[in-house]
Amino acid sequence: xxxxxxxxxxxxxxxxxxxxxxxxxxxxxxxxxxxxxxxxxxxxxxxxxxxxxxxxxxxxxxxxxxxxxxxxxxxxxxxxxxxxxxxxxxxxxxxxxxxxxxxxxxxxxxxxxxxxxxxxxxxxxxxxxxxxxxxxxxxxxxx
Amino acid sequence: xxxxxxxxxxxxxxxxxxxxxxxxxxxxxxxxxxxxxxxxxxxxxxxxxxxxxxxxxxxxxxxxxxxxxxxxxxxxxxxxxxxxxxxxxxxxxxxxxxxxxxxxxxxxxxxxxxxxxxxxxxxxxxxxxxxxxxxxxxxxxxxxxxxxxxxxxxxxxxxxxxxxxxxxxxxxxxxxxxxxxxxxxxxxxxxxxxxxxxxxxxxxxxxxxxxxxxxxxxxxxxxxxxxxxxxxxxxxxxxxxxxxxxxxxxxxxxxxxxxxxxxxxxxxxxxxxxxxxxxxxxxxxxxxxxxxxxxxxxxxxxxxxxxxxxxxxxxxxxxxxxxxxxxxxxxxxxxxxxxxxxxxxxxxxxxxxxxxxxxxxxxxxxxxxxxxxxxxxxxxxxxxxxxxxxxxxxxxxxxxxxxxxxxxxxxxxxxxxxxxxxxxxxxxxxxxxxxxxxxxxxxxxxxxxxxxxxxxxxxxxxxxxxxxxxxxxxxxxxxxxxxxxxxxxxxxxxxxxxxxxxxxxxxxxxxxxxxxxxxxxxxxxxxxxxxxxxxxxxxxxxxxxxxxxxxxxxxxxxxxxxxxxxxxxxxxxxxxxxx
Numbered sequence: 001x002x003x004x005x006x007x008x009x010x011x012x013x014x015x016x017x018x019x020x021x022x023x024x025x026x027x028x029x030x031x032x033x034x035x036x037x038x039x040x041x042x043x044x045x046x047x048x049x050x051x052x053x054x055x056x057x058x059x060x061x062x063x064x065x066x067x068x069x070x071x072x073x074x075x076x077x078x079x080x081x082x083x084x085x086x087x088x089x090x091x092x093x094x095x096x097x098x099x100x101x102x103x104x105x106x107x108x109x110x111x112x113x114x115x116x117x118x119x120x121x122x123x124x125x126x127x128x129x130x131x132x133x134x135x136x137x138x139x140x141x142x143x
Numbered sequence: 144x145x146x147x148x149x150x151x152x153x154x155x156x157x158x159x160x161x162x163x164x165x166x167x168x169x170x171x172x173x174x175x176x177x178x179x180x181x182x183x184x185x186x187x188x189x190x191x192x193x194x195x196x197x198x199x200x201x202x203x204x205x206x207x208x209x210x211x212x213x214x215x216x217x218x219x220x221x222x223x224x225x226x227x228x229x230x231x232x233x234x235x236x237x238x239x240x241x242x243x244x245x246x247x248x249x250x251x252x253x254x255x256x257x258x259x260x261x262x263x264x265x266x267x268x269x270x271x272x273x274x275x276x277x278x279x280x281x282x283x284x285x286x287x288x289x290x291x292x293x294x295x296x297x298x299x300x301x302x303x304x305x306x307x308x309x310x311x312x313x314x315x316x317x318x319x320x321x322x323x324x325x326x327x328x329x330x331x332x333x334x335x336x337x338x339x340x341x342x343x344x345x346x347x348x349x350x351x352x353x354x355x356x357x358x359x360x361x362x363x364x365x366x367x368x369x370x371x372x373x374x375x376x377x378x379x380x381x382x383x384x385x386x387x388x389x390x391x392x393x394x395x396x397x398x399x400x401x402x403x404x405x406x407x408x409x410x411x412x413x414x415x416x417x418x419x420x421x422x423x424x425x426x427x428x429x430x431x432x433x434x435x436x437x438x439x440x441x442x443x444x445x446x447x448x449x450x451x452x453x454x455x456x457x458x459x460x461x462x463x464x465x466x467x468x469x470x471x472x473x474x475x476x477x478x479x480x481x482x483x484x485x486x487x488x489x490x491x492x493x494x495x496x497x498x499x500x501x502x503x504x505x506x507x508x509x510x511x512x513x514x515x516x517x518x519x520x521x522x523x524x525x526x527x528x529x530x531x532x533x534x535x536x537x538x539x540x541x542x543x544x545x546x547x548x549x550x551x552x553x554x555x556x557x558x559x560x561x562x563x564x565x566x567x568x569x570x571x572x573x574x575x576x577x578x579x580x581x582x583x584x585x586x587x588x589x590x591x592x593x594x595x596x597x598x599x600x601x602x603x604x605x606x607x608x609x610x611x612x613x614x615x616x617x618x619x620x621x622x623x624x625x626x627x628x629x630x631x632x633x634x635x636x637x638x639x640x641x642x643x644x645x646x647x648x649x650x651x652x653x654x655x656x657x658x659x660x661x662x663x664x665x666x667x668x669x670x671x672x673x674x675x676x677x678x679x680x681x682x683x684x685x686x687x688x689x690x691x692x693x694x695x696x697x698x699x700x701x702x703x704x705x706x707x708x709x710x711x712x713x714x715x716x717x718x719x720x721x722x
Contacts, residue, residue: 012491018498025505084490106494106536109501 004120005048008032009039009066010055010082019109026113036061036069043074051100051119053112056083056090064093071098076126078119082107151459155452162448170440178433182426189422197340197398197411197418198382204338204346205381205400205409211334212404215251215326216292216309218244222255223311223322233257233266241268253306253325258284260319269325283308287321294405296350297328297357304328307356332357335409341420344413351406377401386415468684482656486542489535497532500525542669555590556598558624558634558701565602566622569610577617578610585625588634591703593681601674605638605697608670611661612642612695630700633683639696645689653687 006028010016016032023030031049033039036058043049052070056063067079081094081102091102100119103112222240229236237255244252254269262279278284287293287310295308310323335357338346348356377383382400389395394415399408416423504525507518515521566580573580602622609620618641627633645653652658654675659668678685683701 012495015491015495015498018495018502022498022502022505025509084487084494104536104540105490106497106532109498 003027003029004116005029005046005050006031006116007039007042007049007052009034009036009052009058011035011058012055015105019112022109023113023116026109028113028116035059036063036066039066040069040073043070043077049077050123051116052077052079053103053116054079054081054099055105056081056094064090064097067094067097067099076123076130078123080112080115080119151456155456158455159448159452162451163444166444166447167440170444171437174433174436174440178429178436182429185425185429186422189425190419193418193422194384194398197344197396197413198384200338200340201346201382201398201400201409201411204335205402208331208334208348208409209403211331212294212309212402215324216294216311216404218248218252219309219311219322219324220292222324223313226257226313226320226322227315234268237266237268249330250327251330253327256323257313258310258321258323260288264323283310283323284321287312287323288319296354296407307331338411340411341413341417343417344411346409346411348407348409351408356407482542486539490539493532493535493539497529497536500528500532538669553592553594555592556595557590558588558598558636559584559586561595561598562602562622562624562636565599565606569603569606572607573610573620576610576614578613578620579618580606580620580622583621583623585623588624588626589703591634591701593701597677597681601677601699602636602638604670604674609638609640609642609695613640616642618642618694627700630702632704633700633702636699636701637696638698639694641694644691644693645687645695646691650687650689654685 006023008016008020008023008030009032011034013034016034020030020032031042031046033042036054037060039052039054043052054063054066054070058066061069063081063083067081070077070079075098078100079094079098081091081099082105083090083094083102084105091099094102100122101115103115225240226233226236231239237257241252241255244255254267254271254273256264256269256273257266258264258278262277262281262284264273264276264278267274267276282298283293283295286295290312292309292311295310297305297307299305305328306325307328308323308325310321313320313322335346335348338344346357350356377400382398385397385399387395387397395412396415396418398411400411401408504522507521507525562584563582566582570580606620606622613620621637621639623637623639625635627635649658649660654671655668656672657668658672661668675685678699678701681701683699685697685699687695687697689695
């Protein structure tokens with residue numbers, strides 16, 4: 001699966017930069033922002049973003065809040081939560097609000113890529129279904 | 144540790160002694176005082192009462208006898224007056240009046256006689272042939288000659304049996320006569336004999352020389368007391384009390400009283416033991432009760448302090464344990480907070496380090512270094528960084544879970560079901576290590592409201608530890624659940640292995656964070672402290688007993704609320720009905 005458009009959100013710049021570089025190397029189309037608000041802005045600007053990797057603990061808007069906003073405005077965008085805690089709690093909270101999956105920091109890059117791919121394929125499937133439904137609707141209308 | 148325990152023992156001993164002394168003083172002092180005062184007062188009063196009683200009796204009889212003698216003397220004096228003017232012959236006079244006396248008084252007067260100045264009884268009326276008897280040398284005659292009247296001591300005299308004489312002087316025809324009458328000794332004696340008190344009380348009369356004037360009943364030999372004739376020595380009521388001892392050592396109470404008309408003394412004598420028999424009986428009873436009281440006080444003084452001190456020492460021990468637990472949990476809480484803070488701060492740098500290492504790895508693939516001699520070494524180092532990073536992650540994650548809640552969603556949990564599930568999770572691992580897990584789960588344990596995943600974490604941790612401990616040898620783990628008998632509304636889960644045990648030095652520290660005996664990299668030393676934190680949070684407690692070579696036993700107490708059983712059962716029923 002190529003050219004997945006990925007948005008990374010984390011306040012830890014050093015971590016974000018490195019992981020961006022590594023993911024880009026794995027042929028992902030990565031953009032990075034450092035806060036929840038920026039993430040929402042980026043999503044607004046670029047409608048083609050497919051997957052968001054979101055750190056749970058951030059200053060300002062935290063992960064869960066951001067996730068809620070994203071799901072409200074861009075329901076089709078898949079979100080993977082990145083937690084610093086072993087507490088499954090925050091992950092579960094995330095999943096309840098609609099995250100696709102969660103990962104614990106520091107994470108295995110391959111696992112991350114796999115999850116991103118899973119999320120992307122789900123999103124694409126979703127979109128395909130929506131398109132299909134639309135076509136069906138239109139064709140039915142035509143008949 | 145040992146020093147403080149001996150110190151404490153000494154303290155308890157001192158405490159025991161103090162309480163004992165206090166009880167003894169507080170109980171004995173008033174008891175001895177009360178009993179003593181009562182005893183003494185009762186003794187005084189009762190002695191007074193007895194003495195008053197005897198004294199009254201003796202006085203009354205003394206008066207009676209006095210009256211008797213006075214009356215008889217009066218009779219004779221009257222006769223003497225009559226004689227002066229009688230027309231009868233001396234013998235006729237005596238005869239007539241003897242008859243009258245007999246009619247009036249019966250046997251009291253035995254005979255009458257008239258004696259002239261020379262001591263010759265020239266007229267006589269009576270049962271004996273004593274006409275012309277010569278009394279000139281008789282003691283009574285000598286004494287009677289000088290006095291208007293005279294009552295003699297008792298003597299045997301010419302007749303050969305005891306009697307006494309009442310003699311009155313008559314002046315007639317210019318010469319002195321003496322009218323004498325013998326008083327029946329028996330009649331007189333019976334007056335005295337009628338004084339009888341108790342078993343040993345006897346009365347008798349002695350004259351001023353100490354000679355007996357009455358017959359004493361019974362064959363007992365009487366030691367005759369030396370008579371006290373000085374009237375000043377007698378009390379106001381005319382009696383004198385004394386205590387005497389006879390030759391055989393018997394103690395007597397003797398009461399004496401003087402007659403008014405004659406130099407005789409009335410003596411009443413009774414064994415002290417007889418006289419004070421009732422008093423002594425009461426005193427003995429009192430002493431008995433006192434002794435019983437002493438016994439009771441002593442036994443209380445011995446047992447009570449021991450029991451009190453035992454209670455105190457057990458309370459001390461409990462509070463000591465409690466203090467320890469409070470300190471422990473406080474320590475754990477502080478360490479937990481610190482650990483969580485550190486873990487969180489370290490987590491991000493570690494993540495970055497791992498990512499950077501990964502990035503270098505990625506770049507190595509790209510660069511043309513295939514031929515470089517150290518490529519493998521680079522790769523190995525990067526893998527090592529990765530591995531160690533993950534280890535850091537593991538530690539920080541555990542630390543965080545130690546401080547934070549895991550899944551703390553609370554549910555009603557059937558503890559036995561939960562344990563069966565956990566045991567099945569570890570079954571595989573146990574089998575590899577030759578460990579058998581025996582379940583002894585008692586039914587009827589109520590539901591408890593806890594977080595199932597936390598409970599799981601605790602039990603799993605303990606089981607894993609036990610299995611790890613018996614890695615080499617294999618063994619048996621017994622897991623048991625029941626309702627605690629020691630703690631009300633608690634259930635107790637015990638997990639017991641027969642592994643190598645925990646050395647005493649380590650036993651105090653096993654709940655401390657980062658304490659581990661496992662090889663570096665194998666354990667974080669957080670498992671048990673996490674368990675401890677979880678159980679504390681549930682409101683329960685966990686303890687451990689271990690003997691090196693025998694095994695280790697962990698026990699967990701978890702409180703349950705009464706009424707949960709019924710509620711859950713009801714819920715189940717409604718659930719079923721709903722279906």
